[in-house]
Structures are given as structure tokens and as C-alpha cells.
Amino acid sequence: MAVGPATLPEQFHPVAGVRLGIASAGIKKPGRKDVVVLELAKGSRVAGIFTTNQFCAAPVHVTREHLEEAEPRYLLINTGNANAGTGARGRKDANACCEALAREADVKAHSVLPFSTGVIGEPLPVEKIVSALPEALADLSADNWPAAAAGIMTTDTRPKGASRQLDIDGRTVTISGISKGAGMIRPNMATMLGFIATDASISPAVLQKLSSELGEKSFNRITIDGDTSTNDACMLIATGQSGAGVATVESEHYEALREALQSVYLELAHAIVRDGEGATKFVTINVTGAAGQREALDVAYTVAHSPLVKTALFASDPNWGRILAAVGRAGVDGLDLEAIEIFLGDVCLVRDGGRADDYTEARGQAVMDQEEITIRIDLKRGRIEETVWTCDFSHDYVTINAEYRT
Numbered sequence: 001m002a003v004g005p006a007t008l009p010e011q012f013h014p015v016a017g018v019r020l021g022i023a024s025a026g027i028k029k030p031g032r033k034d035v036v037v038l039e040l041a042k043g044s045r046v047a048g049i050f051t052t053n054q055f056c057a058a059p060v061h062v063t064r065e066h067l068e069e070a071e072p073r074y075l076l077i078n079t080g081n082a083n084a085g086t087g088a089r090g091r092k093d094a095n096a097c098c099e100a101l102a103r104e105a106d107v108k109a110h111s112v113l114p115f116s117t118g119v120i121g122e123p124l125p126v127e128k129i130v131s132a133l134p135e136a137l138a139d140l141s142a143d144n145w146p147a148a149a150a151g152i153m154t155t156d157t158r159p160k161g162a163s164r165q166l167d168i169d170g171r172t173v174t175i176s177g178i179s180k181g182a183g184m185i186r187p188n189m190a191t192m193l194g195f196i197a198t199d200a201s202i203s204p205a206v207l208q209k210l211s212s213e214l215g216e217k218s219f220n221r222i223t224i225d226g227d228t229s230t231n232d233a234c235m236l237i238a239t240g241q242s243g244a245g246v247a248t249v250e251s252e253h254y255e256a257l258r259e260a261l262q263s264v265y266l267e268l269a270h271a272i273v274r275d276g277e278g279a280t281k282f283v284t285i286n287v288t289g290a291a292g293q294r295e296a297l298d299v300a301y302t303v304a305h306s307p308l309v310k311t312a313l314f315a316s317d318p319n320w321g322r323i324l325a326a327v328g329r330a331g332v333d334g335l336d337l338e339a340i341e342i343f344l345g346d347v348c349l350v351r352d353g354g355r356a357d358d359y360t361e362a363r364g365q366a367v368m369d370q371e372e373i374t375i376r377i378d379l380k381r382g383r384i385e386e387t388v389w390t391c392d393f394s395h396d397y398v399t400i401n402a403e404y405r406t
Contacts, residue, residue: 002157003282003371003391007271008149009163013174014142016199017041017239021139022151025132027080027125028118035129036151037101037136038075038195044239045204046072046113047211049219051232058083058090058124059114060233062098070110075235076101076129077193079154079180083116083124093124100130104137115193115233117154117180149178152193156180160271162264168244168253173200175260179219179234179268181275194219194234194268200257201245202238209249211236214262218269222389223304224276236261273389278396281313284374284389291382295332299377302330304390313373313392318364320349327377339380345373 019039027034040046046067050060066072076097083090098112105112116124149159163176181192194215202210215234238245246254274282285304290296303309308322323342328335342350345367349359367373 003274003279006158007267007274008146008159008161011163012143012145012161013163013165013176014145015174015176015197015237015239016142016241017044018176018197018199018237019140019142020144020148021136021141022144022147023132023135023139025078025080025125025128027078027128029080032080033147033151034079035132035136036077036148037133037140038077038148038197038237039105039137039140040073040075040237041239041241042071042073044072044237045202045207046235046237047204047208048233048235049212049215053232055085057116057120058086058094059116061091062094063113063115063233066098066110066113070108072113072237073107073111074101074105075113075115075195077115077152077195078118078124078129079116079152080118081116081122081124082118082120085121086123089123093126096126097124097129100126101133104133113235117152117193145176145178149180152178152180154180155277156275158275160268160275162267162271164260164264166256166260168200168242168257171242171244173198173242173244173257173260175200175264177264177268179272181272192219192232192234192272194265195237196235196261196264196268197237197239198257198261199239199242201240201243201247202257203247206246206249206254207236207238210258210261214258214265218262218265219272221387222269222273223301224273224279224391270389273391276391276397278394278399279391280371280394281392282372282389283313283391284372284387286374286376286385286387287379288376288385289379289381290384290386291379293384293386295330295379295381296384296386297388298332299327299330299379300386300388302326303375303377304388307393310390310393313368314394316365316368318344318361318368320344320355320359320364323375323377324350332379336380341378341380343374343376343378344368345370
């Protein structure tokens with residue numbers, strides 16, 4: 001079950017300097033394609049953002065270390081096992097996989113970045129992953145983006161990808177990316193992985209700035225169930241193979257490149273929400289008129305995480321009192337209850353401290369019957385605005401997570 005049309009582009013543009021290979025290690029299910037390798041051209045630069053969960057998974061620790069020690073040449077991704085909550089053995093296992101790929105590819109182990117997603121607390125099946133590496137390397141191709149998008153899925157019901165091209169100084173610059181995630185999704189990353197690559201040349205400082213800022217306003221603004229994963233990572237890769245790019249934020253084409261990258265980040269983040277476990281609604285929560293960013297996000301997330309709001313969304317029930325109650329308990333001091341306005345789509349629910357005079361159940365129902373819904377909350381306290389994207393809670397969400405390990 002997912003909301004809206006499929007999320008793979010009709011034309012997935014290859015990125016010069018990136019090849020992808022997929023293989024089956026049988027980590028969780030025999031025959032399943034569950035190992036993905038990305039090969040990066042020499043000179044490629046990589047920046048990323050990672051989970052804030054203190055029980056950070058072993059591959060996240062190793063990737064952070066390797067980014068500081070060597071030029072990345074390969075990314076190694078496995079599904080079916082998170083290699084989280086595995087202590088010192090987990091790091092040893094992640095490093096063992098890096099060393100095995102490094103031997104196969106004739107590079108240094110520190111130039112391999114590992115990523116894992118799946119069941120927490122189980123030892124990583126190193127032998128299975130290592131045995132699949134020759135198959136993945138033999139499969140390397142610049143055209144394997146769609147297969148790689150499928151290869152990193154866990155409880156996802158469909159692969160997720162985005163691709164763009166733009167002109168910089170008469171040269172075509174390509175941006176392509178894939179993401180995965182459907183549950184354990186909460187801001188400050190989620191149980192998600194994202195890999196976005198461009199053949200633009202981007203200086204290290206600008207690359208990290210783009211990675212942090214674009215990730216903050218996309219993957220860090222989605223929430224499905226309020227749980228923050230141990231394994232999140234979103235990586236931005238710049239190969240420089242197009243011969244065009246930006247060196248500073250003052251560069252002539254910086255804004256155009258940033259805008260194109262932003263559209264890819266948002267599309268991939270939204271695709272995760274649309275494919276939320278059991279989701280039937282794609283919901284935008286827009287908070288305006290806030291005095292500061294923190295209170296805007298507190299209000300948005302309180303509404304987004306409310307089980308009562310989310311189950312009402314699933315039922316298409318315009319029970320607007322649940323939204324009002326969530327706003328009231330968001331922890332914002334000194335709210336002017338007479339000033340706040342709450343909208344469902346273009347229908348005003350709350351005005352002057354209570355139900356809007358022109359609200360009718362029929363008008364609210366008409367909005368709730370839609371697959372895509374916007375809840376807008378105007379706090380009338382300032383000029384800060386924030387947006388969060390979420391989905392509903394259905395029976396299927398409970399079933400999927402109750403049966404996750406069976």
C-alpha cells in the first residue's frame with residue numbers, strides 16, 4: 001500500500017563517474033537482491049548526514065571514520081541486517097566487509113563506506129555478504145540505478161528514485177538519487193538511506209553545506225511513526241566528471257545547482273512518506289506565524305506524531321478536535337488561543353478560540369476523503385514558517401511491525 005503514483009523516474013539518467021552493482025547474499029530471504037555496491041570515479045567527493053540516535057549502528061561509525069581517512073571509492077550497502085546493537089563485534093564485522101571489498105576492487109579498505117539496514121541486534125552475516133561481492137562487482141553498470149533502488153528496500157513496497165539534468169556553462173550536469181525507508185521514520189533522520197550523486201564538480205566545503213542544509217529541510221522534516229533509527233545516512237556524491245560545477249556559494253551557477261539538488265532531496269524524502277508502512281494518506285503539516293523555528297517544529301511534530309490525529313486521518317474522519325488538542329499540548333508557552341487559526345485544506349476549522357463559524361462537517365469530510373491533505377496552523381506570533389510531512393496510521397502499520405521478524 002502506498003499513496004500516489006510510483007516514484008521511480010521514467011528516465012533514470014546515469015551519472016558520469018558512478019557505477020552500481022547488485023547481488024544476492026540471502027541475508028534475510030534466499031535469492032533476494034540485498035547487496036548493492038556503488039563504485040565512484042577517482043577524485044569523487046562525498047559528504048553526508050547521519051542518525052542522531054545514540055545507539056548508532058556500527059557501519060555509521062565506520063563510515064564517519066573512513067570519510068576522514070581516505071578518498072571514498074566504493075559504497076557497500078546491505079539490507080536485512082542493521083548491524084546495530086552489536087557492540088565491538090559489529091565494528092569488526094563492518095570493517096571485515098570493507099576489507100573484503102577493498103581486496104576484490106584493489107583499493108584501500110578506508111576508501112570503502114559501509115551502510116546497513118534491517119533487523120537490529122543480530123550479528124552481521126559477514127560470510128554471506130563477502131560471498132556476494134564478486135557478483136555485485138561483475139554487475140557494475142552506470143545504468144543500474146533502478147535495480148539499486150530495489151536492492152536497498154526493506155519493508156518498502158516500491159523502489160524510490162529521482163533524476164534531474166541542468167545546464168551549467170553549456171555542459172549537461174546530471175543528478176540522480178535513490179532512497180529507502182517506510183517505518184521507524186522520525187526527523188533527525190529515520191530508518192532511511194539516501195544516496196544522491198551528481199557529476200558536477202563541487203568543492204568540499206560547499207558539498208558539506210549542501211548535504212547538511214538540503215538534508216535538514218527534506219529527510220529531517222519527514223516522520224511516519226516518531227521512532228528514530230540507529231542506521232540513518234544520507235550521502236551526497238560529486239564526481240566532477242561533467243567538467244562543470246561550483247567552487248563557492250558565490251559561484252554563478254550555485255543557486256541553480258542547489259535548486260536542482262533540493263528538488264531531488266524533496267522527491268526522495270516525500271517518496272518515503274508516500275510509502276510509509278500501511279500509509280493511505282500523504283499529509284503536509286504547515287505551521288506559520290511562529291515566533292521561532294523551535295516552536296514551529298514542536299507544533300508540527302506534535303500534530304504529526306499524535307496517534308489520535310493519525311488514526312482519524314486513516315478513517316477519513318474530520319475529528320478536528322484532535323488537531324486542536326495536539327496544538328495545545330505542543331509545549332509552546334503563551335499561545336493566544338483567540339488568534340490561532342487551523343485549516344484542513346482550504347477549510348478553516350478553528351478561529352476565535354473555537355470552531356470556525358463557517359465550518360461544516362461536509363466541508364471537512366470533503367478534504368478528509370482525499371489522499372493528499374494539508375493541515376495548516378497559523379500561530380499569529382511571528383514570521384517563522386516550517387513544514388513537516390507525515391502519513392496516517394492504518395491497521396497494516398500494526399501488522400507489518402508485529403510481523404517484522406517472522
